[in-house]
Structures are given as structure tokens and as C-alpha cells.
Amino acid sequence: MAIAACASLDEVSTTTASVAATLVAAGTVFSHRTRVRPPGWVKVVVAAGAIAASVWFFHSLTAPRADFAQIEDPLTLLLISVLVLHSFHVPARRDLLFSLAASAGLVAVGGSQAIDLGFGLYVAGWAGFCLWALTEMWTSASGGGRMSVPSMLCALGALSAAAAAVFLVLPAPVVSVRVAFLARAGLGGSVGVPGALAGDSGAPAQLAHAGSVSGTTRVGGYLGFAKSLDTALRGQLGDQLVMQVRANRPSYWVGETFNTWQGESWVETGPRSKPLEQTLPFVLPPDVGASLSGEPDLQTFYVAGTTADLVFHAESASELWFPSSRVFVAEDGTIVSPIGLGSGSIYSVESVVDTPTAAQLRADKSGETLLAATRQTDLQLPHPYPRVHALARSITAGDATTYDKVASLLTWMGRHTRYSIDIPPLPRGADSVTEFLFGNRVGFCEQISTSLAVMLRSLGIPAREAVGYVPGGFDPITDLYQVHANDAHAWVQVWFPGYGWQSFDPTAVVPSTPPSPGATALREVASDLRRVPWVPVAAVGLGTAALVLVVRLRRRRPPSWAARVTRYVELAGGRAGRPREPSETLPEYARSLDRLTAPESRTWAELAREVEASAYGGRDPAPPAQRDLLVRARRTRVPRDRSAAAV
Amino acid sequence: MSAWPRPVRPRAPIAVAAAVVTLFWFVAHNGGAGWVQFVGDLVFGTLLVGVVGPAVVAGRARVVIRDAPTDGVAGLPMEVHVVASSRLRVRPLHPPGDEAFIGPAKRTAHDDIVRITSPARGVHRALTFEVASAAPFALQWWGRRVTVPLPHALYVAPRRGRPEATRPTRREQEGAIVIHPHVEAGFPRGARPYVPGDARRRVHWRLTAHAGALMVKELERPSAQAVTVIVDLPPDPEEAEAAAGRALATVLELLDVGASVLLQTLEESGVVAEEVRGRRQAGRRMALAVSRGTIVPSAP
Numbered sequence: 001m002a003i004a005a006c007a008s009l010d011e012v013s014t015t016t017a018s019v020a021a022t023l024v025a026a027g028t029v030f031s032h033r034t035r036v037r038p039p040g041w042v043k044v045v046v047a048a049g050a051i052a053a054s055v056w057f058f059h060s061l062t063a064p065r066a067d068f069a070q071i072e073d074p075l076t077l078l079l080i081s082v083l084v085l086h087s088f089h090v091p092a093r094r095d096l097l098f099s100l101a102a103s104a105g106l107v108a109v110g111g112s113q114a115i116d117l118g119f120g121l122y123v124a125g126w127a128g129f130c131l132w133a134l135t136e137m138w139t140s141a142s143g144g145g146r147m148s149v150p151s152m153l154c155a156l157g158a159l160s161a162a163a164a165a166v167f168l169v170l171p172a173p174v175v176s177v178r179v180a181f182l183a184r185a186g187l188g189g190s191v192g193v194p195g196a197l198a199g200d201s202g203a204p205a206q207l208a209h210a211g212s213v214s215g216t217t218r219v220g221g222y223l224g225f226a227k228s229l230d231t232a233l234r235g236q237l238g239d240q241l242v243m244q245v246r247a248n249r250p251s252y253w254v255g256e257t258f259n260t261w262q263g264e265s266w267v268e269t270g271p272r273s274k275p276l277e278q279t280l281p282f283v284l285p286p287d288v289g290a291s292l293s294g295e296p297d298l299q300t301f302y303v304a305g306t307t308a309d310l311v312f313h314a315e316s317a318s319e320l321w322f323p324s325s326r327v328f329v330a331e332d333g334t335i336v337s338p339i340g341l342g343s344g345s346i347y348s349v350e351s352v353v354d355t356p357t358a359a360q361l362r363a364d365k366s367g368e369t370l371l372a373a374t375r376q377t378d379l380q381l382p383h384p385y386p387r388v389h390a391l392a393r394s395i396t397a398g399d400a401t402t403y404d405k406v407a408s409l410l411t412w413m414g415r416h417t418r419y420s421i422d423i424p425p426l427p428r429g430a431d432s433v434t435e436f437l438f439g440n441r442v443g444f445c446e447q448i449s450t451s452l453a454v455m456l457r458s459l460g461i462p463a464r465e466a467v468g469y470v471p472g473g474f475d476p477i478t479d480l481y482q483v484h485a486n487d488a489h490a491w492v493q494v495w496f497p498g499y500g501w502q503s504f505d506p507t508a509v510v511p512s513t514p515p516s517p518g519a520t521a522l523r524e525v526a527s528d529l530r531r532v533p534w535v536p537v538a539a540v541g542l543g544t545a546a547l548v549l550v551v552r553l554r555r556r557r558p559p560s561w562a563a564r565v566t567r568y569v570e571l572a573g574g575r576a577g578r579p580r581e582p583s584e585t586l587p588e589y590a591r592s593l594d595r596l597t598a599p600e601s602r603t604w605a606e607l608a609r610e611v612e613a614s615a616y617g618g619r620d621p622a623p624p625a626q627r628d629l630l631v632r633a634r635r636t637r638v639p640r641d642r643s644a645a646a647v
Numbered sequence: 648m649s650a651w652p653r654p655v656r657p658r659a660p661i662a663v664a665a666a667v668v669t670l671f672w673f674v675a676h677n678g679g680a681g682w683v684q685f686v687g688d689l690v691f692g693t694l695l696v697g698v699v700g701p702a703v704v705a706g707r708a709r710v711v712i713r714d715a716p717t718d719g720v721a722g723l724p725m726e727v728h729v730v731a732s733s734r735l736r737v738r739p740l741h742p743p744g745d746e747a748f749i750g751p752a753k754r755t756a757h758d759d760i761v762r763i764t765s766p767a768r769g770v771h772r773a774l775t776f777e778v779a780s781a782a783p784f785a786l787q788w789w790g791r792r793v794t795v796p797l798p799h800a801l802y803v804a805p806r807r808g809r810p811e812a813t814r815p816t817r818r819e820q821e822g823a824i825v826i827h828p829h830v831e832a833g834f835p836r837g838a839r840p841y842v843p844g845d846a847r848r849r850v851h852w853r854l855t856a857h858a859g860a861l862m863v864k865e866l867e868r869p870s871a872q873a874v875t876v877i878v879d880l881p882p883d884p885e886e887a888e889a890a891a892g893r894a895l896a897t898v899l900e901l902l903d904v905g906a907s908v909l910l911q912t913l914e915e916s917g918v919v920a921e922e923v924r925g926r927r928q929a930g931r932r933m934a935l936a937v938s939r940g941t942i943v944p945s946a947p
Contacts, residue, residue, distance in 0.1 A: 108675070111682030111686050123685065123686060134697065134785070138785040143752070144748070145750065148751065159696045160692065162691065163688040163692030166688045167684070170676065173675060174676065476681065479680065480681065
């Protein structure tokens with residue numbers, strides 16, 4: 001199962017996995033047959049093979065052209081070799097444990113590459129086989145011990161509880177070492193014009209509410225990953241998985257930025273992106289004004305479907321591992337892939353994260369580092385926007401710093417605007433910001449963020465529009481952020497001279513700390529539980545419980561009428577405080593109950609006589625009489641034994 | 648061995664499990680892959696249950712002696728029927744015995760028999776075992792000491808030693824067996840039906856053949872004018888054991904020749920002088936006998 005798990009992730013070829021699995025099976029049979037007296041040469045061969053495999057493994061890691069980042073492949077082969085070799089020599093229980101440990105390592109190596117929950121099938125199968133092997137070990141060690149089903153369930157419950165407790169308590173894994181920074185081309189195909197964005201070839205986008213409904217849909221229906229961003233249009237975003245991201249912290253996965261606002265659309269008017277050709281990793285030029293120090297944020301992007309040829313990444317990317325010999329990089333940090341990014345494509349990015357605090361931003365008094373031309377571009381407005389300017393000034397009247405102004409505007413936007421993708425079409429020739437701010441103030445993220453950017457620009461604060469994805473849902477099992485098409489997003493970047501471009505989002509909140517798998521799992525479980533239809537579930541549960549109860553009661557029911565009468569007699573005596581002694585015969589017990597009932601009572605004695613006649617004399621009364629006896633035994637009561645109670 | 652569960656050697660699995668879990672967690676946490684951490688959590692749970700679970704099993708296990716012999720001989724194995732609520736490895740501690748597995752078994756028919764071998768005579772009213780379990784995964788054994796009452800007392804007679812000469816002796820020092828034989832064994836005066844306790848040598852075979860029932864000779868003077876055997880055991884346990892063995896052999900020899908034997912021993916309750924009618928009774932008396940130095944006088 002462990003070998004199959006690795007094969008499913010292309011860690012080893014199918015042929016290698018098949019041969020290895022066959023050899024393991026053959027070795028297990030051989031080992032089982034020779035377990036009493038294993039041949040001495042087997043141990044020698046196994047030891048020599050293990051040493052040879054280890055030497056090969058270390059040689060492959062330390063060879064001059066070896067890449068330590070590709071340790072999984074030789075490690076997988078090493079562990080498979082160990083499994084195969086060791087399967088021929090398992091004379092003792094500890095040898096079986098060794099094999100199980102090697103298989104655990106193999107599953108872990110596979111797990112390091114697994115990015116979906118489907119891997120859980122292999123893990124479940126492997127865990128099942130391991131538990132079976134371990135319980136067989138117990139059977140062997142205990143001379144044929146048998147675990148009852150309740151005991152096994154208890155053990156499984158304890159195991160699951162312990163594993164779940166650790167899972168809930170441990171923090172999310174972090175990528176602290178560069179062991180496996182992956183870069184692999186997928187099924188994206190080629191790009192017609194390298195360096196250009198997919199969708200720029202003239203094919204119109206499919207429109208959602210405004211405009212004409214024709215043309216092809218871009219990535220998940222989002223229209224922003226292109227040369228321009230029309231804020232009047234909103235694609236019908238799908239729910240398909242776009243990519244999965246393994247990262248130390250959640251971030252905006254920025255695709256590109258726009259600096260020129262045209263009243264309805266954003267466009268990028270900066271210099272064209274330049275090709276960057278290097279051996280891996282690509283060392284990316286730092287963002288203008290960005291701090292060069294900070295914590296590294298390692299991200300690996302697993303592209304799940306055909307996407308734009310934008311290389312998404314957390315802000316302030318510094319290095320890139322990409323399955324291509326060149327990429328195109330623009331001044332604003334936009335990275336464009338020269339190859340199509342399709343399903344199976346993998347690339348990794350390292351960003352340097354220096355997230356300033358509010359106090360730092362508020363106290364930012366660094367000198368001007370933005371080029372005059374760039375600054376002019378990022379303050380550009382197509383027309384003066386006097387009403388917008390007046391509104392922005394009134395909102396930020398009491399604010400002295402850039403950060404305070406941004407914060408005030410964000411607060412105002414949160415209070416006075418409403419998010420909706422169902423909006424009326426923009427009138428022809430109208431300015432979408434004016435329509436939004438002085439209309440019904442209902443819009444989607446592009447309109448809200450654009451309004452914020454325009455208000456900031458009207459106040460003389462450089463701002464630009466950024467598009468990309470919000471982090472997406474965090475999967476606590478795979479530790480991957482699941483980015484779907486409807487996670488496409490637009491937000492605002494504001495220039496702070498001492499810290500560069502800082503993101504502000506008036507429509508979404510992205511946590512800055514990594515989520516805890518345990519907390520996420522509990523939250524998801526709670527969310528799932530809230531969705532459970534409790535009434536039918538409770539009905540089914542109660543019905544099942546009642547059925548089990550009835551079955552158990554029927555199983556406990558004495559098989560014969562005589563035994564049932566005996567039980568009723570004993571129950572009556574027990575209720576009266578006079579339980580039957582182990583040495584007491586039924587007639588003796590019945591006589592004592594009669595004495596308790598009344599001096600002249602013979603009720604219990606007669607019942608006992610009938611039972612004795614049936615049990616030892618083989619004389620059963622007719623069924624109606626049996627029913628009468630049962631009814632009498634069940635209904636008759638014995639007065640409580642006061643003497644016993646007194647004692 | 649404590650009455651609380653404790654790990655039984657080897658304890659290496661505990662350290663190995665801790666090392667494996669730590670290494671796994673380190674790799675999982677720093678590898679950034681959730682599945683590795685998930686697998687590590689499963690490994691942790693398995694090791695935890697495998698290492699600590701046996702403590703729970705051993706601690707909760709109930710052991711009952713279903714059946715045991717009433718009499719035994721020191722140095723000879725005796726079989727005790729022991730049942731347990733779960734599968735356990737049982738090692739008799741007092742008296743010692745062979746290791747055995749008891750409790751529900753999977754394939755083989757389990758007899759739940761534990762063989763004990765008492766090294767010395769005595770009376771056992773309970774047996775002490777070390778019960779251990781490695782359920783459910785056989786990763787680590789945990790054991791505890793349990794003392795289980797016997798359904799009845801187990802009398803362990805001493806090993807039969809060399810019998811003393813059955814003639815009068817005047818040696819009455821410690822460790823000696825003083826025999827006061829009767830003068831005559833008596834003359835036959837008739838026969839009577841056999842009753843339990845009659846010596847085999849007194850069976851009148853010809854009359855038995857005639858009567859069709861076992862008949863024994865009746866002596867003119869009752870042979871129960873007993874030979875009195877006084878056993879005075881020395882304080883040293885080994886010497887006392889040897890002396891008890893010699894006494895038992897002497898009594899049995901006297902019984903074998905048809906003599907009636909009055910055995911006087913010192914027991915916990917005091918001096919006991921009673922007629923001994925058979926081997927079993929003799930063995931029990933010698934099992935109960937104590938040496939003089941072991942009696943602690945009670946305070947007035």
C-alpha cells in the first residue's frame with residue numbers, strides 16, 4: 001500500500017512499483033515459510049543489499065551534480081529497497097516492526113507530495129494493514145490472544161483520539177528548509193505571444209451583467225487578469241479549483257497591478273515587462289521602496305486548471321523556481337510566464353515579508369523614494385473628481401498621516417458601502433467611481449477598491465489597483481490553501497515611502513497569521529454539524545438504538561417459559577429485598593417468598609412446582625396455562641422484607 | 648513488581664517510540680506537508696496506544712482462580728485453573744511456577760492452566776502472580792502483581808525424606824522425631840468391613856473373596872493404640888523442611904505397616920496431637936507444622 005501510494009504520486013514509476021510490490025509479496029511468503037529456521041545466507045544478502053542501497057542513496061545526494069532538493073526520489077527508492085529486502089527476512093516480531101516503520105517512512109515521503117484528500121485512501125489502506133499486522137503481532141506474542149470487538153473498538157478509538165488530539169494541538173507545518181522547492185511544467189501548452197497575457201489576443205470576455213454576452217470566459221470567469229480591468233463588468237465566477245498553495249502564512253496571491261485609471265477601466269501603462277533569464281532560482285528585482293529585510297515566506301503553487309499566464313505570488317517576491325528558462329518581470333512586480341500554466345504545473349516563490357505595524361506606518365516619515373514619473377502615474381486621474389475629492393477630504397479631515405487617512409477611508413467604506421455582484425449596468429460614458437460613491441454605493445470588489453484608490457489619489461496619496469486571489473480556504477489535512485475561481489479579488493495598494501506598496505482591502509479581510517489546522521478542523525466540523533439535518537438524523541439514531549435495544553432484550557430473554565417464570569420469581573424476590581441465594585433451590589426460594597407474602601400463601605410454591613415439573617419431569621402445561629403462569633409470575637408481588645431492610 | 652502496572656523489561660520500545668515520534672514530528676512540521684503530519688499523528692496515536700495501552704489492560708484485568716488442587720507436594724508441579732478477563736501473560740511469583748498465557752484466545756483452545764511448583768511445604772490460601780499484557784499491539788509489556796485467593800486452601804506437603812527408624816528413641820532435641828511405638832500390634836480376633844482409613848495391609852483377602860466385600864482384620868488390641876510421632880521442627884527453614892520430610896516419610900511408613908499413628912506437631916494455633924489416618928492427612932499436618940521459633944507468643 002505504501003508503494004502504491006508513492007506510485008500514485010509519480011514518486012516511482014508504475015513498473016518499479018509493480019516489481020517492488022511483487023517482490024515484497026514473494027519475500028513475505030518466503031520469510032513466512034522459513035520463519036522457524038531462516039537460512040543464514042538470507043541475512044547476509046539482506047544486510048549487503050541494505051548497505052548497497054544506503055551507499056547509493058548517500059552517493060546520489062553527495063554527487064557533484066546532485067540536487068538536495070530532489071531528495072524524495074532517492075529516498076523513495078531507498079525505502080522501497082529496504083522494504084523489498086527486508087521482506088525476505090522477517091523472522092521475529094521486531095523485524096515486522098522494522099518493516100512497518102519503513103512503510104511509514106514511505107507513506108510520509110508520498111505524503112510530502114500529496115496535495116489532495118485522495119491520498120487519504122492510501123493512508124487509510126496503509127493504516128488498516130498496519131493495524132492488522134500489529135494485532136497479529138499481539139496474537140503471536142500472547143500465544144494466540146484474541147481481541148474482542150469492543151476491545152478493538154476501544155483501541156481504535158483511543159488511537160484516533162490521540163492522533164486527533166495531537167493534530168488539534170500541533171501548529172500548522174512550516175516550510176523551514178528548502179528541501180523540495182518544486183518547479184514542474186503542467187498541461188498548460190504554449191503561449192502565443194510570450195510575455196503577453198492570455199486573453200489579450202482579441203478574444204472578448206464573457207460578460208456577466210453588463211455588456212454583451214459573447215466570447216470566451218477567462219480564468220474561472222474573472223476578467224481582470226488581462227491588460228485592462230473593466231470595473232463595470234463582473235464575470236460569473238465559477239467554483240472550480242484554480243490552484244493550491246502551500247505557504248507559511250496566508251497572503252494575497254497577487255497577479256498584477258494597474259496604475260492608470262480611465263474612468264471605467266484600469267490599465268497598466270508602465271514599461272513592458274522584461275525577460276529574465278537565469279538558472280534556477282530566478283532572483284527577482286526588489287519592489288521599489290520595499291524593505292529588503294524580513295521573514296522569508298516560502299510558497300509552492302500547484303496549479304489545478306488552466307489559468308492565466310500570470311505567476312501569482314505573495315507580495316515582495318524575491319526568488320522564483322519556475323519550470324522555464326526565462327520569465328517576464330515588470331517593474332510593478334508582475335511576473336508573466338512564457339509557458340501556459342495548466343493542470344499539474346508547479347512553481348515556488350520566496351517572498352520577503354516585512355509587514356509593518358499600524359504604528360510604524362503612522363510614523364512613516366521616510367524620504368521620497370518613488371520616482372517622480374512613477375509617482376505621477378500613481379496619482380493619475382482622468383479628471384479632477386471634485387465631488388470625490390470633497391468627500392475624501394471630509395472623511396479624512398482630522399487625519400494627519402497617510403495611514404490615518406487610509407484607515408478613515410476604509411472605515412467609511414465599510415460603513416457606507418455594500419458588497420454585491422448584482423448591480424445595474426453602468427450607463428454609457430459614466431464614471432464608475434462617481435456612480436458608485438454618489439449612487440447607491442452597492443458594488444463588488446473592483447468598484448469598491450477603485451473608489452478607495454481614486455479617493456486616495458484625489459488626496460495626493462499614490463495608490464494603485466491590484467488583482468489576484470485571496471488566500472482561499474485552508475485545508476487542515478493537506479495544509480494547502482485551496483484557491484477557487486471565485487476567490488479572484490481586487491484590492492488597493494498604497495504607497496508608503498519607508499515601506500513601499502502596502503495592501504489595503506476594503507472588502508475582505510485576510511488574516512496575517514497562519515491558521516491552526518486544529519482550529520480550522522474544529523471550525524469546519526462545527527460548520528458541518530450546523531448543516532446536519534438533526535431531526536431525521538436523530539430519528540434514525542433513535543430508531544437504530546431502539547432496534548438494538550429490542551434485539552438485545554430478545555437475546556437476553558430466557559429461552560423457555562419455565563426459565564422466564566424463574567426469572568420473574570427472582571425479580572419479585574429481589575424487589576422485595578429477598579434475593580435468591582446461590583445455594584437455594586427454586587422451591588425453597590418460593591417457600592420463603594410465600595412466607596413473606598402471607599402465612600397461607602402458596603402462590604410461589606405452585607409456580608415453583610410447575611417449573612420443577614417442566615424442568616425435571618418433562619411435563620409442560622398447555623400453552624394457555626403457560627401464559628397464565630407467566631402472567632401470574634409477572635404480576636404477583638411480594639411484600640417488602642422489612643426484617644432485611646432493618647438489617 | 649508493584650500492584651500498579653509498570654513497564655516490564657525490555658523498556659526500549661518506549662524510548663524508541665518517543666524517538667520515532669519526535670523525529671516524525673520534526674520532519675512533518677518542518678516539511679510543510681500536512682499529510683506527513685497527519686501520518687505522523689497516526690503513528691503517534693498507534694505508538695501511544697501500543698506503549699501505554701497495555702498498562703490499562705493489565706490494570707483492569709481481573710484474574711480468578713477457578714480451580715486448584717487441595718493438596719500438593721513441595722517441588723512437584725501443580726496445575727491451577729486460572730481465568731482472566733483479557734489475554735494475559737501470567738508468571739506465578741508465590742509460589743513460583745511456569746509462565747503461561749491465560750484469557751480469551753484466538754485460534755487454539757485455551758486451557759487457562761498455570762503450573763505452580765511450591766519449593767517448600769506450607770499452606771497457601773492465595774497465589775501471587777505477575778500478570779502482564781502487551782495488548783493491543785505487542786509493542787511494550789506492562790505488568791503488575793496480583794494476589795488471587797484460592798477457592799480453598801492448598802496444602803503443600805514436604806517432600807518425602809528418609810524415614811526414621813521406627814524404634815524407640817530417646818533423642819528429644821530439636822529436629823528430632825521422637826517415636827513412641829506401642830508394644831504390640833495386637834492379635835487377630837476377627838474381621839470387619841473395610842472403612843476408609845484402614846491400612847491396606849490389614850485387608851483380609853481370603854475373607855474378602857468369600858464375603859464379596861472388602862474385609863479387614865480386627866486386632867485383639869486396637870492398633871490405634873497409636874505410635875506417637877512427635878515432630879519438633881528446628882527454626883532453620885531448610886532444616887525444618889528436611890525434618891518435616893523425614894517425619895512425613897516416617898509417618899507414611901508406619902501407616903503402611905498398619906500402625907495407628909498419633910502425630911504431634913506444633914501449629915500456629917498451638918500443639919496439635921491427633922491421629923493420622925492417611926497420607927493426605929499426614930501431608931496436611933506436616934504442611935501446617937511450624938517450628939517452635941516461629942510462634943510468637945501473644946501479649947497477655
